[in-house]
Amino acid sequence: MSAAQLRLPLAVFAFITAATIALSWLPNVWHDWSPDYCRNVNCYCEPLRNRFVLQAINAYSNLGFVLVSLLILGQAIPQQPLPREAYQTHFRIYGLAALLIGAGSFFYHASLTRVGEWFDLMGLYLFTSFLLLYNLARLRPLNGVTFAAIYIGLSSLFGIQMIVARELQQIVFGLLAAGALGLEVVIHWRRRRRIRHRYFAAAIGCFIVGAVIWILDGRGALPCWPESLFQWHALWHVLTAASAGLLYLYYRSERE
Numbered sequence: 001m002s003a004a005q006l007r008l009p010l011a012v013f014a015f016i017t018a019a020t021i022a023l024s025w026l027p028n029v030w031h032d033w034s035p036d037y038c039r040n041v042n043c044y045c046e047p048l049r050n051r052f053v054l055q056a057i058n059a060y061s062n063l064g065f066v067l068v069s070l071l072i073l074g075q076a077i078p079q080q081p082l083p084r085e086a087y088q089t090h091f092r093i094y095g096l097a098a099l100l101i102g103a104g105s106f107f108y109h110a111s112l113t114r115v116g117e118w119f120d121l122m123g124l125y126l127f128t129s130f131l132l133l134y135n136l137a138r139l140r141p142l143n144g145v146t147f148a149a150i151y152i153g154l155s156s157l158f159g160i161q162m163i164v165a166r167e168l169q170q171i172v173f174g175l176l177a178a179g180a181l182g183l184e185v186v187i188h189w190r191r192r193r194r195i196r197h198r199y200f201a202a203a204i205g206c207f208i209v210g211a212v213i214w215i216l217d218g219r220g221a222l223p224c225w226p227e228s229l230f231q232w233h234a235l236w237h238v239l240t241a242a243s244a245g246l247l248y249l250y251y252r253s254e255r256e
Contacts, residue, residue: 009070016066020106026052033113043112044217044233045224052110059109061234064241065102069095072248089144090134091248093151097126098244105237118162121169125158127244128176134251135183139190199250203243210239 028050038044048054072095104119133151136142142150161168184200216222217232225231 005074006071009067009074013063013067013070017063020060020063023110024051024053024056028052028054030054030111030113033111033115036108036112036114036117039112041220044231045222045226046231046233047226048112054112055109057229057231057234058237059106061231061237062102062106062109062241064238065098065105065244068241068245068248069099069102071245072098090137090147091251093148094130094134094248097130098241101126101244102241118159121162122155122159124173125162125176126155127240128173128180129154129158131180131247132176132183135180135187138187138254139183194255196250196253199246199253203246203250206239206243206246210236210243213239 029052036043039048043055044058046055046058049056053059072091101123104116104123108116108120110116130151133147133154137147158172161172213222213232214236217236222232
């Protein structure tokens with residue numbers, strides 16, 4: 001991406017950053033919302049402020065997803081393992097998904113409500129279901145409309161599952177992740193395409209390290225510095241945003 005291509009995404013990112021920081025000065029409006037259960041246990045160490053954004057560090061660390069989203073949407077025309085127009089559509093969807101992941105997690109840490117938790121956890125589904133569906137499209141090309149319709153349908157089903165059977169979230173997420181990785185193996189075995197594997201290795205590394213931090217921090221197993229600008233959960237956000245960007249570069253490098 002050239003310097004000229006970077007100007008618009010970075011300008012939009014600066015505007016969004018300034019607008020969200022301004023939210024931190026608004027009063028707390030979440031008193032009458034059903035609180036998330038974590039308020040009674042850990043809530044990832046960071047103390048709650050009596051403002052619109054209850055956990056500022058954990059909320060604003062999601063701006064990494066916004067930056068990744070804007071950069072993807074600004075350059076969604078890569079070398080092509082699929083027809084060019086279909087490939088553009090797929091990665092516009094990926095860019096929008098990254099934006100929704102960041103927005104959902106921001107909402108959760110701003111409000112620490114049950115509704116916010118639903119949006120936060122839906123981000124994991126948006127991420128892993130895209131990887132699964134895109135890998136299927138690499139084996140059997142799907143046009144942009146079909147891809148979008150299936151993706152929206154899957155996301156809707158997972159959203160309903162989060163309401164009626166929330167306890168299944170870890171199983172469903174694990175199945176999606178395993179399916180995406182399994183298809184990746186099948187693609188390399190059957191197609192023998194040229195692709196820059198270092199991006200994939202870096203993406204998986206970032207995600208695994210972030211996931212370990214997320215799990216340990218959620219259990220209170222990591223040192224807690226409540227008033228520090230460094231928060232373990234915020235690092236999880238940064239690492240997963242980096243993972244999303246690296247996976248885009250990995251898929252973008254693919255050639256027949």
